[in-house]
Amino acid sequence: MLHxxxxxxxxxxxxxxxSEYALAAxxxxxxxxxxxxxxxxxxESDATKLWEMHxxxxxxxxxxxxxxxxxxxxxKAASPNLPHALExxxxxxxxxxxxxxNSTYPKILKEIFDPPVVLYYRGTLVPDAVRIAMVGxxxxxxxxxxxxxxxxxxxxxxxxxxxxxxxxxxxxxxxxGALKTGRTVAVLGSGIDVAYPSINxxxxxxxxxxxxxxxxxxxxxxxxxxxxxxxxxxxISGLSKGTLVVEAARHSGSLITADLAIRENREVYAIPGxxxxxxxxxxxxxxxxxxxxxxxxxxxxxxxGIELVPEMRAKPKMDAKxxxxxxxxxxxxxxxxxxxxxxxxDGEIPNLAVTLLKMEMAGLVVQNASxxxxxxxxx
Numbered sequence: 001m002l003h004x005x006x007x008x009x010x011x012x013x014x015x016x017x018x019s020e021y022a023l024a025a026x027x028x029x030x031x032x033x034x035x036x037x038x039x040x041x042x043x044e045s046d047a048t049k050l051w052e053m054h055x056x057x058x059x060x061x062x063x064x065x066x067x068x069x070x071x072x073x074x075x076k077a078a079s080p081n082l083p084h085a086l087e088x089x090x091x092x093x094x095x096x097x098x099x100x101x102n103s104t105y106p107k108i109l110k111e112i113f114d115p116p117v118v119l120y121y122r123g124t125l126v127p128d129a130v131r132i133a134m135v136g137x138x139x140x141x142x143x144x145x146x147x148x149x150x151x152x153x154x155x156x157x158x159x160x161x162x163x164x165x166x167x168x169x170x171x172x173x174x175x176x177g178a179l180k181t182g183r184t185v186a187v188l189g190s191g192i193d194v195a196y197p198s199i200n201x202x203x204x205x206x207x208x209x210x211x212x213x214x215x216x217x218x219x220x221x222x223x224x225x226x227x228x229x230x231x232x233x234x235x236i237s238g239l240s241k242g243t244l245v246v247e248a249a250r251h252s253g254s255l256i257t258a259d260l261a262i263r264e265n266r267e268v269y270a271i272p273g274x275x276x277x278x279x280x281x282x283x284x285x286x287x288x289x290x291x292x293x294x295x296x297x298x299x300x301x302x303x304x305g306i307e308l309v310p311e312m313r314a315k316p317k318m319d320a321k322x323x324x325x326x327x328x329x330x331x332x333x334x335x336x337x338x339x340x341x342x343x344x345x346d347g348e349i350p351n352l353a354v355t356l357l358k359m360e361m362a363g364l365v366v367q368n369a370s371x372x373x374x375x376x377x378x379x
Contacts, residue, residue, distance in 0.1 A: 009250050013046075020099045021083035023047035027118045028219065030073055031068040037117045038100065039063040045101070051076075051083065074106035090221040093193040095122045112238040112264050119235075120192050123208040131161040131185070132300065133261070135233075135254040136170025136247045142334040142368055144247030145173045147271055149366075150183035150331075150378055151244065152177025152184070154297035157309040161185055163240050165232065166200055166214070170246045170254070175203060181309075184212045187236045189229040191222035204219065233257040242267035244300065245291070248282030255282050258291070267303060269294045274297065296378075316362040321349050328376065329365060334372030 011333050026047060027037060028172075040063045045049055055073035058064040090097050098105055098119045103351060104127045109115050119125075132155055136144060152162050152174040162178035164171040166186035174360065178184035182222050184207055188196065192214055195201035204214050217235065218228060233256050243261040245268070248254045258268050270291040273280025285291045294300055298308040318326060328343040329335065337356070349355060356373060359365045366376045 011250070017087075018083070020097055020102070021087045023099050023101070024074075024086050024097060024118045024219065025051055025075075025079075025082040027217075028086075029068060030071040031106070032064075032072070033118050034114050034217075036063045036068070038043040041101070041117075047099075047101075055132060085288035086219060090120065093120075093122065093191075093220045095120055095192050095220065096125075098125070105375075106239060108241070109235065109238045111328065112234060112260075114234060115238065116235060117218035119215055119217055121213050121220060121319045122192050124211050125213040125215060126161070126183075129161045129183075130304065131163050131240040132258065133163045133236045133243040133305075134170070134174035135164060135236065135243065135280075136174075137252050137254060137255045137279060138167055138169040139279075140169040140170075140173065140247055140310050141277070142370070142372060142374065143273065143332050144170055144279065145368060146331055146334075146366075146374060147379075148173035148246045149177035151246065151271075151297050151300075153180045154308060155300065156180070156182030156184065156303075158297070158306045159299075160303050160304065160306075161212070163187065163236055164206065164228070165189070165236055166196075168197055168200075168228075170248075171186035172200060172203060174246065175207060179206055179210055183210065185239065186212070186214045187232050187239070188214060188218075189232045190216065190224035191218050191220045192216045193220045194223060197225045222355065229253065230256055234260050237261040237264065237266060240266065242269060242300065242303065244269040244284050244294070245273070245286055246271055247273060247279055248286075249279055250281040250285060252282045255286070258286060262265075267292065269300055271295065282377055316364060318359075318364070322353055322359055322364070323350065325352075326364060329373060329375045331375045331378040334368050334370070336375040340373065 017193055055069040059066055059069035100117045106127050148170045156162050156178035162174055162184040164174045166188055175184045186207055190196045195204055237257050237260045243258055245254055245258050261268050268291040270283040270286040272287060272293055273283055301308055324344055328340055360367060363376055365373050367373055
């Protein structure tokens with residue numbers, strides 16, 4: 001009897017898996033879109049049946065206009081075994097498929113206006129995790145980088161999963177900050193096996209190694225297109241209870257994510273910046289429009305009912321030379337080695353580069369892409 005029950009469960013699992021990949025294949029139909037596909041599933045929940053229908057049958061559904069039906073006909077003619085092909089791609093990528101019909105699909109994402117019907121992901125996607133989106137400019141300042149690292153680190157340490165887009169700039173810094181203390185999720189505008197930007201391939205692997213996830217609504221092998229990035233922003237905000245805009249110019253694409261969060265009645269947070277800096281004009285404008293002004297991760301955690309985690313370790317002890325260097329550095333603004341030497345009260349310190357490297361390895365200072373140095377932590 002047990003053997004019979006096990007066999008039934010196995011058959012049910014295969015039927016469900018077949019339906020999931022049929023749904024993924026349907027989602028590849030040009031012009032169909034998530035909203036139309038969701039409406040179609042409301043009339044026929046078995047995606048396998050929908051995939052096996054003729055285009056003329058699907059055209060009888062109001063959500064399947066004739067031009068989309070024709071696209072479906074061409075798709076099936078070109079790739080009759082598309083569900084199986086997609087399954088093979090997912091397996092080769094070491095990934096998973098998650099559809100909106102699955103019980104482990106994140107409930108908070110299902111609540112948005114246009115939830116993705118299909119998600120592909122690598123790593124671990126915890127359905128009921130409490131998440132915070134962190135977004136901002138690709139071209140960031142040293143101020144923005146420092147804040148993204150600091151907020152990402154503190155929010156993840158408090159147990160929040162940091163969600164961002166895996167792009168240059170603030171996205172990458174937010175992921176890196178979170179990886180120091182916890183978990184992060186990268187939502188891509190390409191297939192999950194297409195590292196974009198390619199320089200972040202190692203970052204994505206680190207996200208996976210530390211219990212996070214890399215996900216996309218686009219199938220494996222999909223190259224990034226400009227239209228994909230605004231679309232993926234709804235997933236970044238949709239997965240998250242709130243969205244933090246770290247640094248953004250007045251017309252930054254990251255403000256799209258904030259706007260989507262507002263439409264879904266999710267909290268939007270913004271870090272203020274100099275009124276003289278064009279790179280902070282977007283965040284300052286958000287605050288004028290009602291976004292919550294935050295200057296520390298504790299301001300966000302207060303809304304989540306979570307206390308900021310105290311530092312887990314004491315600051316490493318510094319010798320006299322290191323203390324002199326540390327005193328001339330700030331958290332918000334990086335300075336060059338020459339500027340450090342000119343600011344030292346006792347003049348030049350022998351082997352300054354070696355001392356700075358030692359301080360960097362101890363976690364006291366960080367060096368940015370422009371070879372400037374700043375304190376690793378805000379005090």
